[in-house]
Amino acid sequence: MSLYAIERDTGIALYAQIAEVLEREYVRQGSPGDRLPAEGELAARFGVNRHTLRRAVDELILEGLLERQHGVGIFITDRLLDYRVGIGTRFTQTLAEIGIATDTKVIRKMVAPASAGVAKHLAIEADQDVLWIETLRIADGMPFCVISHFLPVKPYRELLEDYQDGSLHALLNQHCGALRRTESLVTAVMPQGDDAKLLGITQHRPVLRVKSLNVIECDASPVEYAITRFRADRIQLCITP
Amino acid sequence: MSLYAIERDTGIALYAQIAEVLEREYVRQGSPGDRLPAEGELAARFGVNRHTLRRAVDELILEGLLERQHGVGIFITDRLLDYRVGIGTRFTQTLAEIGIATDTKVIRKMVAPASAGVAKHLAIEADQDVLWIETLRIADGMPFCVISHFLPVKPYRELLEDYQDGSLHALLNQHCGALRRTESLVTAVMPQGDDAKLLGITQHRPVLRVKSLNVIECDASPVEYAITRFRADRIQLCITP
DNA sequence: CTGCATTACATATCCAGACATCTACTGCCA
DNA sequence: TGGCAGTAGATGTCTGGATATGTAATGCAG
Incomplete structure (x- = not known):
């Protein structure tokens, strides 16, 4: 009793x-x-x-x-795993440094008109086409984050025609030279669309959303605008000044 | 129809x-x-x-x-307000810079034994007493974030005996000299305890949780360990490299 | 005109039962 | 032995009704 x-x-x-x-x-x-x-x-x-x-x-x-x-x-449910990921660096690289094997799965790859927000960051006109790649990142065999990558169609369409897995930024680096992340906007939201399913969480657990812009180091032209949704139960972003 | x-x-x-x-x-x-x-x-x-x-x-x-x-x-419900707050700087100062009037309300002030996490960061023994101050920050008349401040009892008890409002860090600065934030851990959680009520949100909206440690610039001794819970619908942390 | 009791109406909780759907296991059959 | 149908048991959805509780407007008494 x-x-x-x-x-x-x-x-x-x-x-x-x-x-x-x-x-x-x-x-x-x-x-x-x-x-x-x-x-x-x-x-x-x-x-x-x-x-x-x-x-x-x-x-x-x-x-x-x-x-x-x-x-x-x-x-x-499982407890918090408390991965720490630096916000300033690259996904694959960061996790490799702390000894975690990562995997990338391309969910969707398409060309679509840019939303107002995306257009502003990529410095193009709204409704102009952009390359939109949706990837799922897996760490230690467990879903970790979903990323929406937006790139200008112009120079990158062919480059990414056959992108399938691995580090997207390594590929971009080869093509454009060094990249720089200008700023990151972090907030918390409830999962939208397929995110909960992709991340393997319920609709009722929050996700950490990071919006970031990568520009070419030398001329500051925008290359990639990304919106990342992390499983909040598995991650703590670690920010060091 | x-x-x-x-x-x-x-x-x-x-x-x-x-x-x-x-x-x-x-x-x-x-x-x-x-x-x-x-x-x-x-x-x-x-x-x-x-x-x-x-x-x-x-x-x-x-x-x-x-x-x-x-x-x-x-x-x-109300829409996202999209305040941007820098993670590297002080709360009052940051919001003052973008022209937002802030207010501080002390919710609780007490001495209690440190939890394992708090003790570790403040470099003291677990269960040893710490000063625990709970504040609610208000921006433009709307609740913005709740902060749990943890400080060693030893030198700060008297200093903060009559702390009521305004900038806590300005007060600490006068006493200890320059402070430095070592690192910040950011994640998303659902509101716990009274947080939802204090922030004026439902239990079902996520909050952005930032754990941070402030140390004295010159000798790196820990001064304050803080756990901040932001209303995620009103804020985007802005992180610049 | 003020203040309080009443009342209408809104959401909140709980019950009882029916049926749908999904999963994993069982056991038969090829 | 491999695969598939059947089935038991689990959660998911929906209905209908009863009652509780909170809010605001109404209207009467003072």
């Missing part, structure tokens, strides 16, 4: 009380990957309807403590 | 279809602050149960597009 009882008519919602008990009893006691009893079983134990129990589980999913797998069960 | 019809048995959940229609029809057309029709009204219009409609609204609340007020209605 549970040490923590559920009380009705206390002014505190049943689902909130149950969420707390579930957290104390399963999340804190258990380990990542552990499965909880089935919804019906838990509902019976607490003496509430299955909907009420689901509402309680929803709370913990929102907090990132649990996740559901359709047809399988409810599981305790 | 709506241009966008809801279809059953398409394999797409009704609530998902309704959420899309609500977004197109109200969120994109309307303005922040606008109220949606009542739940019952909308449910009748779409020909679904009120629970199903609520589920649809839940989706948009999670995406940060709508918010509910008990007994009042459902409203379109």
Whole structure:
């Protein structure tokens, strides 16, 4: 029997009380990957309807403590992995330095008219075509971040015609010489579109979004505008002055 | 009548279809602050149960597009304000530079044993007492970020006995000389504890968390370890190399 | 005209049940 | 032995109804 009882008519919602008990009893006691009893079983134990129990589980999913797998069960999520990635340097290079094997998967590669934001940064007219490459970066076999790369069509279309994997910036470096990152804008958002699926997280976990612009070192002409979405549960950007 | 019809048995959940229609029809057309029709009204219009409609609204609340007020209605949320704040500099100073008036409110001030993380950064023993100050920063009259400041008790207790508002770092500067920020760790999390209430956001919007350590310039001894939680909808950290 | 009780209406919670869909396992069949 | 159909059991969606609680406007009493 549970040490923590559920009380009705206390002014505190049943689902909130149950969420707390579930957290104390399963999340804190258990380990990542552990499965909880089935919804019906838990509902019976607490003496509430299955909907009420689901509402309680929803709370913990929102907090990132649990996740559901359709047809399988409810599981305790993995903990923060605390990778540190420098913001000033390149993705592949940075992770290589701390001994993490990385992989790149090209999700989409297309030519499309630039949005206002992209056009501004690439110093072209809005609606003018840009090269749009969507890549998924994988570290240690686990999805790490999704990057939308935007490049001017003009000089880079042929260059990237057969780009498939590896470091995009190494390729650009060979062609344009040294690149420089001008500034990075960092914020937190909820995952949009396919990002949650690609990153292997639920729709309810935040992602760290970094917008950055790379220019050619010598003449400062823009080469690539990138929007990166990191799994926030696996990463801490490390910024050193 | 709506241009966008809801279809059953398409394999797409009704609530998902309704959420899309609500977004197109109200969120994109309307303005922040606008109220949606009542739940019952909308449910009748779409020909679904009120629970199903609520589920649809839940989706948009999670995406940060709508918010509910008990007994009042459902409203379109405010848009991103896109403040840019440099990570390398001081809060008050940075915002002053871009012409934003700031205010500081001390939420809590107490002495408590250090957690493992805090102790490590301040180079003291775990469980040893530290000064713990919780402040809320307000920019242009709107909550902006919550900061947990941790300082060694030893030299700073008396200094900060009567600290109430204004720049904490200006005060520390007078006492210790120049400070230097060693590194900043940035990630995204969902708000914990009272943070959502203090920041004036729902529990379902992400916050940007920055952990930083300030040391004395000349001898590199740690002065302040701070954990800052920014409203992610109002801020973009701007990082320049 | 002020202030408070009433009331209408909004969202919040909970229950009970039906059916859909997904997953993993079982066991038969080729 | 490999593959596939069936099935048990898990989560997902939707309905209908009852009741609780919060908000703001109404209207009456003072």
